[in-house]
Amino acid sequence: MNFIETRGNDGQRPPSVSFSSAILSPMSSYGGIYSPESLPDLGDDFLANHADSDYKTLARELLAAFEIDIDGDVIDAALDLYDHFDDPANPAPVVRVRENLFVSELWHGPTRAFKDMALQPFGYLLASLAQARGENYLILAATSGDTGPAALETFKNRDNVRVACLYPDGGTSDVQRLQMVTEDAPNLKVIGIHGDFDDAQSALKMLLGSPRFNATLKEKGISLSAANSVNFGRIIFQLIYHIHSYLELARQGVITLGDRVYLDVPSGNFGNALGGYYAMKMGLPVEKILIASNRNNVLTKLINEGRYDMRGTQLVATTSPAMDILKSSNVERILFDLFGADRTRELMQQLDESRYYELTTDELEKLQAIFSADYCTDEEGLDYIRSTFGNDGYLMDPHTATCFKAWQTQAGKAIPTIAYSTAEWTKFSPTIAAALTGKGGMSDIDALEAIAEKAGIAIPPQIAALFEKEIAQKTVIDKEDIEQEIVAFLGA
Numbered sequence: 001m002n003f004i005e006t007r008g009n010d011g012q013r014p015p016s017v018s019f020s021s022a023i024l025s026p027m028s029s030y031g032g033i034y035s036p037e038s039l040p041d042l043g044d045d046f047l048a049n050h051a052d053s054d055y056k057t058l059a060r061e062l063l064a065a066f067e068i069d070i071d072g073d074v075i076d077a078a079l080d081l082y083d084h085f086d087d088p089a090n091p092a093p094v095v096r097v098r099e100n101l102f103v104s105e106l107w108h109g110p111t112r113a114f115k116d117m118a119l120q121p122f123g124y125l126l127a128s129l130a131q132a133r134g135e136n137y138l139i140l141a142a143t144s145g146d147t148g149p150a151a152l153e154t155f156k157n158r159d160n161v162r163v164a165c166l167y168p169d170g171g172t173s174d175v176q177r178l179q180m181v182t183e184d185a186p187n188l189k190v191i192g193i194h195g196d197f198d199d200a201q202s203a204l205k206m207l208l209g210s211p212r213f214n215a216t217l218k219e220k221g222i223s224l225s226a227a228n229s230v231n232f233g234r235i236i237f238q239l240i241y242h243i244h245s246y247l248e249l250a251r252q253g254v255i256t257l258g259d260r261v262y263l264d265v266p267s268g269n270f271g272n273a274l275g276g277y278y279a280m281k282m283g284l285p286v287e288k289i290l291i292a293s294n295r296n297n298v299l300t301k302l303i304n305e306g307r308y309d310m311r312g313t314q315l316v317a318t319t320s321p322a323m324d325i326l327k328s329s330n331v332e333r334i335l336f337d338l339f340g341a342d343r344t345r346e347l348m349q350q351l352d353e354s355r356y357y358e359l360t361t362d363e364l365e366k367l368q369a370i371f372s373a374d375y376c377t378d379e380e381g382l383d384y385i386r387s388t389f390g391n392d393g394y395l396m397d398p399h400t401a402t403c404f405k406a407w408q409t410q411a412g413k414a415i416p417t418i419a420y421s422t423a424e425w426t427k428f429s430p431t432i433a434a435a436l437t438g439k440g441g442m443s444d445i446d447a448l449e450a451i452a453e454k455a456g457i458a459i460p461p462q463i464a465a466l467f468e469k470e471i472a473q474k475t476v477i478d479k480e481d482i483e484q485e486i487v488a489f490l491g492a
């Protein structure tokens with residue numbers, strides 16, 4: 001299968017590219033991104049045939065349906081990375097919380113957030129391609145806390161790929177920062193920035209557009225790739241767990257194959273929800289995809305009112321920072337799939353120029369046939385964390401809590417809902433400790449201990465060990481000095 005461009009082709013680039021090209025060089029004409037030319041149809045028997053498949057078997061078959069240009073043994077080795085999750089046979093367990101509400105836990109990988117579900121196998125694929133072609137790549141990442149650790153973890157000590165990761169110093173949790181600054185592999189550089197996540201992200205954008213920086217890379221024979229979810233290499237691994245979660249509900253006797261479910265997705269850049277959308281289009285019986293947001297609720301307005309509106313809107317810092325996003329990259333792939341490349345280019349240009357676009361009534365109807373949306377304030381999130389722990393004995397993080405609001409207001413309660421849990425409690429412990437004990441402002445380590453005691457559980461060893469590890473990455477600098485720092489890291 002080939003990949004085409006969401007904003008159409010400019011005549012300079014090939015009109016369609018292979019999967020491997022799309023993941024190595026994810027930038028496409030007019031600033032668009034690559035999307036699959038068509039989606040495979042799973043057919044009537046697929047779900048029944050996989051009623052008892054383990055995760056890797058299901059994944060292998062789904063990837064095969066895409067007919068991508070990656071050797072089977074490379075795919076197998078990439079999928080073997082799920083063996084490092086808590087339960088290799090079931091890396092994404094689905095847990096019943098209450099009548100018709102189930103949580104699919106996507107955080108059982110090495111960095112305890114859902115980014116591992118895709119970045120673990122994706123990192124292996126990208127590095128294998130680079131090695132096979134004898135090419136060298138640099139991945140630049142700006143992180144608000146979850147992508148950075150997951151990207152570093154997947155690329156550490158891999159040949160032909162280097163990673164430079166920018167994070168806002170003081171803008172992540174202690175656990176997230178420690179996950180990054182204790183990584184000591186020679187192909188990784190972690191840089192703290194004086195500023196917030198937007199500063200880190202805009203610094204990265206400036207760097208990507210800097211002719212001097214690009215000339216330096218060229219001189220060194222290094223190409224840029226990307227590990228964020230504009231890279232389809234991440235999205236393809238995000239279809240799988242939606243289908244797996246559905247099959248889990250069938251195995252648990254909650255549904256019969258063919259029954260419809262809601263998917264309830266805590267959303268930021270929309271990669272997770274896009275995976276659900278593709279799964280639905282490939283034949284997964286989904287009633288609706290619920291898009292859960294925090295106070296940065298551009299997606300809620302888009303889906304409820306048909307307007308993508310960032311005018312006069314400031315990003316607000318919430319207790320679910322991985323969803324603190326205004327410009328949600330993967331919405332573009334939905335526009336493309338529903339309305340075509342010309343319309344997508346028009347809408348995205350409007351968004352770039354005036355921070356705003358509006359769908360027609362017809363377009364909005366199409367969008368609302370698939371999605372429904374609501375957002376959750378920090379206070380509501382705290383309440384959901386407290387009451388779900390108190391009433392259902394289920395411990396969850398603030399991102400997951402946003403799904404409970406969407407479930408409350410958007411789901412028909414007669415139909416089972418799969419809500420996605422995107423982070424373990426350990427990654428956002430001060431907020432959770434505040435919800436459970438009423439005491440705010442704890443440090444991560446105090447909060448971890450307070451929660452562990454209250455819930456009668458242990459702090460997982462990967463997390464406890466972070467506080468003992470040596471700090472290997474000590475660079476904290478001003479934005480202006482980033483380029484020099486990265487060039488120095490790339491060496492002579």
Ligand SMILES: *Cc1c(COP(=O)(O)O)cnc(C)c1O
Pocket residue numbers: 113114115146147229266267268269270271272273322323399422423
């Ligand atoms: C990345 C992330 C999200 C948002 O996922 P998208 O695919 O960008 O919509 C939600 N929760 C957590 C914990 C995350 O790390």
